[in-house]
Amino acid sequence: MSLFDTIWNWCVDLLHNDIWFYLITTVVKLVLMFAVILAFVVLSVWIERRVAGWIQDRPGPNRAGIPLQLFQRFGSKEKQPLKDLLHFFGIPETCWIAKLCTWLRLDREIPTFGLMQPCLDGGKLFLKQELTPSYVRKVYFTIAPMLVLGPPMVAAAVIPFASSVSTQFGEINMVVANLAIGPLWIFAISGLSVYGLTLAGWSSNSKYPFLGGLRATAQLISYEVAMGLSIIPLLMVFSTLNMQDIVQYQADNGWTLLPLWGEGLSWQRWALMAPLALSFIIFVTCVFAEANRTPFDMAECETDLVGGYHSEYSSMKFASFFMGEYAAMVIGSALVVTLFLGGWSIGFGADAALHSVCSWLAVFCQFIMFLIKLVAFIFFFVWVRWTLPRFRWDQVMKLGWLVFLELAVANIFLTAAVLYFVK
Amino acid sequence: MDPAISSILFYLFAAMALICACAVVFARNPVTSAMSMALCFAATAALLFGMGAQFLGIIQIIVYAGAILVLFLFVVMMLDIRTEEEDSSFSVFRSLIRMAPGALVAGVLSAMICIAAIKLPGAGDWQNPLCQVCDSMGELCIGQQEAAAAPQGQLPYGGALPRLNPEAAARVLNPAISDSEAAAATSIPDVKLLGQRLFSQYNIAFVILSFALLAGTVGAVALSRKIRKD
Amino acid sequence: MSYTPVKRPKFSLLDKIYVVELVKGLAITFKHLALSLLGKSRNKKDFNGKGVGACMPFPEQRWDSQLPDYYRGAPTLVRGEDGRERCVSCQLCEFICPARAIKITPGAVSPDASCQKQEKAPAEFEIDMLRCIYCGMCQEVCPEQAIFLSKEYLITVTDRKQAVRNKATLYKLGGTRKGLVNKWNQFK
Numbered sequence: 001m002s003l004f005d006t007i008w009n010w011c012v013d014l015l016h017n018d019i020w021f022y023l024i025t026t027v028v029k030l031v032l033m034f035a036v037i038l039a040f041v042v043l044s045v046w047i048e049r050r051v052a053g054w055i056q057d058r059p060g061p062n063r064a065g066i067p068l069q070l071f072q073r074f075g076s077k078e079k080q081p082l083k084d085l086l087h088f089f090g091i092p093e094t095c096w097i098a099k100l101c102t103w104l105r106l107d108r109e110i111p112t113f114g115l116m117q118p119c120l121d122g123g124k125l126f127l128k129q130e131l132t133p134s135y136v137r138k139v140y141f142t143i144a145p146m147l148v149l150g151p152p153m154v155a156a157a158v159i160p161f162a163s164s165v166s167t168q169f170g171e172i173n174m175v176v177a178n179l180a181i182g183p184l185w186i187f188a189i190s191g192l193s194v195y196g197l198t199l200a201g202w203s204s205n206s207k208y209p210f211l212g213g214l215r216a217t218a219q220l221i222s223y224e225v226a227m228g229l230s231i232i233p234l235l236m237v238f239s240t241l242n243m244q245d246i247v248q249y250q251a252d253n254g255w256t257l258l259p260l261w262g263e264g265l266s267w268q269r270w271a272l273m274a275p276l277a278l279s280f281i282i283f284v285t286c287v288f289a290e291a292n293r294t295p296f297d298m299a300e301c302e303t304d305l306v307g308g309y310h311s312e313y314s315s316m317k318f319a320s321f322f323m324g325e326y327a328a329m330v331i332g333s334a335l336v337v338t339l340f341l342g343g344w345s346i347g348f349g350a351d352a353a354l355h356s357v358c359s360w361l362a363v364f365c366q367f368i369m370f371l372i373k374l375v376a377f378i379f380f381f382v383w384v385r386w387t388l389p390r391f392r393w394d395q396v397m398k399l400g401w402l403v404f405l406e407l408a409v410a411n412i413f414l415t416a417a418v419l420y421f422v423k
Numbered sequence: 424m425d426p427a428i429s430s431i432l433f434y435l436f437a438a439m440a441l442i443c444a445c446a447v448v449f450a451r452n453p454v455t456s457a458m459s460m461a462l463c464f465a466a467t468a469a470l471l472f473g474m475g476a477q478f479l480g481i482i483q484i485i486v487y488a489g490a491i492l493v494l495f496l497f498v499v500m501m502l503d504i505r506t507e508e509e510d511s512s513f514s515v516f517r518s519l520i521r522m523a524p525g526a527l528v529a530g531v532l533s534a535m536i537c538i539a540a541i542k543l544p545g546a547g548d549w550q551n552p553l554c555q556v557c558d559s560m561g562e563l564c565i566g567q568q569e570a571a572a573a574p575q576g577q578l579p580y581g582g583a584l585p586r587l588n589p590e591a592a593a594r595v596l597n598p599a600i601s602d603s604e605a606a607a608a609t610s611i612p613d614v615k616l617l618g619q620r621l622f623s624q625y626n627i628a629f630v631i632l633s634f635a636l637l638a639g640t641v642g643a644v645a646l647s648r649k650i651r652k653d
Numbered sequence: 654m655s656y657t658p659v660k661r662p663k664f665s666l667l668d669k670i671y672v673v674e675l676v677k678g679l680a681i682t683f684k685h686l687a688l689s690l691l692g693k694s695r696n697k698k699d700f701n702g703k704g705v706g707a708c709m710p711f712p713e714q715r716w717d718s719q720l721p722d723y724y725r726g727a728p729t730l731v732r733g734e735d736g737r738e739r740c741v742s743c744q745l746c747e748f749i750c751p752a753r754a755i756k757i758t759p760g761a762v763s764p765d766a767s768c769q770k771q772e773k774a775p776a777e778f779e780i781d782m783l784r785c786i787y788c789g790m791c792q793e794v795c796p797e798q799a800i801f802l803s804k805e806y807l808i809t810v811t812d813r814k815q816a817v818r819n820k821a822t823l824y825k826l827g828g829t830r831k832g833l834v835n836k837w838n839q840f841k
Contacts, residue, residue, distance in 0.1 A: 054686040057694040059705040140454065180614065184481045191489035195461065198493065202454065202500045210500075217497050221490055228485075241478075241614055281672070387682040388675070 015169040029176045030157075036371070037156050041326045044378045045118040048326075051382045061114035125319040133204075133312055140203035145313065145320035147196030152327035155189040158182045159334045160244045162344050162366040163251070163351065165359045174344075174363060175244050182243030183231055186335055187224065190290065190328060194220040197292075197299060200321070201309040212308030215393065216299035219289060222400035223296075227286035229408035230279045233415035234339055237272060243338055251345030251352075256280070258341075261348050271422045275415040280340050282404050282411070287332035289400070292325060293381060295388040298396055333377040337370070341377070344370040433473055440466035448522070453499040457492060464488040478613045717804070725787045726805040728780055729827030730820065731798075735767060736829065737837075739799035742773040746791035746800055754784035755791060770837045778820040782808050797836070801827060 014020045046061070053060025091097055132141065159182075162174035179185055194217055201213015234256065238246050253262040256276055259269045289296040300308025310321045337343060344366035345351050354362035391399070443463035450456045464487045471480035621629050667673055688694050694707040701719065702708050709716065733739050742759040760776025762769055791800045803826060810816045818826075 051686065053706065054689045055682045057685060057689045057696075057707040059689075059708060059710070062705070062710075140458075179477055181477045181481050184478070184485065188481050188484040188489055191485060194489070194493055195458075195496070198496055198500065199454075199458075202496075213500070214497065217493055221493055224485075224490065383679060383682060383686075387678045 018170065021169050025172050026176065029174065033156055033159075033161070033176050034153065036161070037153060037327060037330055040330045040374065040378070041323050042118045042122070043375075044326050044330055044382075045121075046115055047375070047378055048382045048385070049117070050114060051379060052386050055383070055386045061117040064114055064116035064120055122319060125322075126316055128315040130315040130317070133206075135205045136312060137203040137205060140199045141312075142317075144196045144200035144203060145317045145324070147199065148193050148324035149196075149320045149327065151189045151191075151193040151196075152324060152331045155186045155331050156334065158185045158243050159331075159338055160247055160343060161370050162363040163248065163355070164244070165363050173244060174367070178242065178244055181241050182246065183235075183335070183339065184241065186331065187228055190331060191220065191224055193324065193328065196321075196324070197309050200313070204309070204312040206312055208306040209309050209311045212299045212301075212305045212311070215301075215305075216292065216309060219292075219296065219298055219396060219400070222397060223286045223289035223404075226282060226400055226404035226408050227290065229405065229412065230282035230286060231339060232408075232412050233275050233279045236412075236415050236419060237276070243343075247338060247343035247345055250342040251347070255342035255345065255347060256340045258347070268422045272415070272418055275411050275418060276340075278407065278411050278414075282408050283339070284336055285399075285404065287336060288381070288384065289396070291328040291332045291381075293329060294385040295391050296396055297390060298393055301390060303390075329381055330374070330378065333374055333381060337373045337377055341373055343373075429473055433470065436466045436469040436473070439463075440470065448525075453502060454496065457496045457499050460495070461488045461492050464492065476613050478617060720804050724804050724806075725789045725802045727782060727787070727803055727808055727818075727826070728785065728789075728791055728800055728823075729803045729805075730778060730823040731801055731827040731830040732824060734829060734831055737767050738774055738824075739797045739830075740775050740778065741771045741797055741799070742775040742778075743796065745794045745796065749790045749794045751788060751790065752784045752786045754781045754786075755779070756781070768837050775820060778823060780818050780823065781816060782810070782818060783813065783816045798830070798832075801830065803827070 015024065050060040050062075052058075132138070157176040158179050160173075160175035160178075164171055164173040166172075177185075197216035197220070198213045201209045201211070201216065204210065204213075235241060237256075238249050240246060240249070250256060254260055254269065257273075257280060259273075292299050297308075299305075300310065302308075305311075310318055313321060346354070346365060346369050351362060351366065354365055440463050443459040443466060446459035447456045447463065450459060464483055468480040468483040468488070471477075471483060685694070689706040692705060694702070697707045700707045700709065701714070701716070703714060704710060730738075730740055742757055744757050744759065747755045747757050756777075756779045757775050758777040759773045762771050762774045766774070787802065789802050792802050805826065808816070
């Protein structure tokens, strides 16, 4: 028996053990989910800046190409640094290395369409001098950025990114934690990031950050109420809290907002559209408010609060706030996609058809579909940001408590009536 | 999960909850107190998770850690906490006296809870497995088969921690369920169980409580509202 | 105190619901997005833009040829048509400069100068380009029309010392200026 066979058998034995199978698959899913979220944080910064540019008739960040700058170190500042580089190493210009470099377009800047820009910005922030003012409360000042960045990452655990696959070792459910309380988990954990904002504002020991912290606290609490109430109609339709089941239901019976197949073809299902659309509007607005995005970015409103709760922060601590905001945006988008736009489901019964062909193919397609939907919704987030002006503080509070709360409660009764009388 | 791991996690989180609860009382900085209280709630939620009561755990986080405590923090932040921190007249004796009323109230409350727990039918008999206690109450059946199968003379709660039993929970939810279906239940539908209990058996109490809360809210609004003279 | 009441527009219920207006706004921004992606942004021709949006990608394309006459770039010293140093070192620009960028060391008029009527001439004339705010006050105040703001806007240095321009550099950048200043004319 060869060494390869031995290792293979050992792996198979390991996977046949339930606990090891569970551990290994969970770790793989965890790493994948984490990588996707972090990549999307970077990507959403890029989307934000590019789309902002396009909307304002600018190109946005489109430079930051890769190698030209590197080669200029070696060569001169001439137009073709590759030639000089080759000359420097004594390589003739006709040999295959030179041709390969030319084919790889190393003789000029590799276009990255500005994708490198957020990475370079991150590098810059990482290398910047860390400045902690002397008057801050050090302990809370340090843990506040962690409390902002951490919760969205943890909250992502319950978002399903594909359906389940049964292998010879057991079933793999493509969600890190298949909890029976999916949406509540996200509300609870992402609601904890308010501590980060509050503590950052308080520990800075300075006027404007403090006001920013207060605003953030008040806003997040207010909109959490309406947000929680707005999805109750949805849960009444799904009658489950498990995210994987919710998406499976949508794959079988039509997405919440696009019931065009399965059970969704009946007129009763269409009668439910009114309350569901209403709860979509409320929910999406609340997600905007929870993610502290324009038009609800009261906590860091530059015109009246300098930089809001992160005025006193610099370097990587500031970057944590920045990334936390975008991570919250990614998680919010993922939640909206999962609850209202069918999550990973491809739609029109394609999921079941693909599963009958090859379940791994189905999972792959679903994962891609999920990412596409995610990008589309992140685009929507950005689009709204560059369209709407910021609300006034009293308007934000009024909207939360006097409009959305009442609407959400009324919507629950409306849904109940529709479910009772129509079905 | 492995009983040993769940025991370790239980003791870990229980210890964390206790330590944080003490920190709430002893911390001089009110913000530290509030934050330890949040950690205490989180640890309690983790304990509930460990017992399989996911819904209760998450509600604990949403309601207490996510909403009520943030409001606490909101108020505490606006206090001038330096005066408290730099209180020069600190003495052990005085602080003990200050704590005494609180300790008295807390002691009476915990004594009441202990008495109530002991007064449960069958709980006074230390040899009685926990599952029988619950069975005799006809309630959610916290007991588990492992406990029932424990050898005679061995305390069931000395070993594996009592966890909710999915099979029994499924039977409570739907009495007409077949045996095979009940046995196939893997997780506890605690949201459904709770909803069913709350809106059938305890509906009147629930509604009365809601009205009390509503009255409180209306009262708060009425008190805080400014009456315009013009 | 007199005041003018601001007329607030009356909002209809539809306006107050906000959703329709929101969709209208989104449509406008999306139109801009689509047009700039297609390279057909409004005002593109006026701005002489290339590629995405109405902008010019800067280092490759420049606006230089279309800079207006009143453009205020780096200040320079000029010579007259006859090659005479116009500056007489009166130091008015040094006093007026709000950023204190100018530093003049007055000296005697050099014996080989074409005109010997002035009392002084700058021995050294330094402008710190890190301080200059391009306000143009020096140009405004100069009684000799000796200092002018050029259209130069690309001032890049790798060292603080490089940012200080001395007299020779300033005269080199300024060149000669047409238009007679008759003040020191031989006939007067």
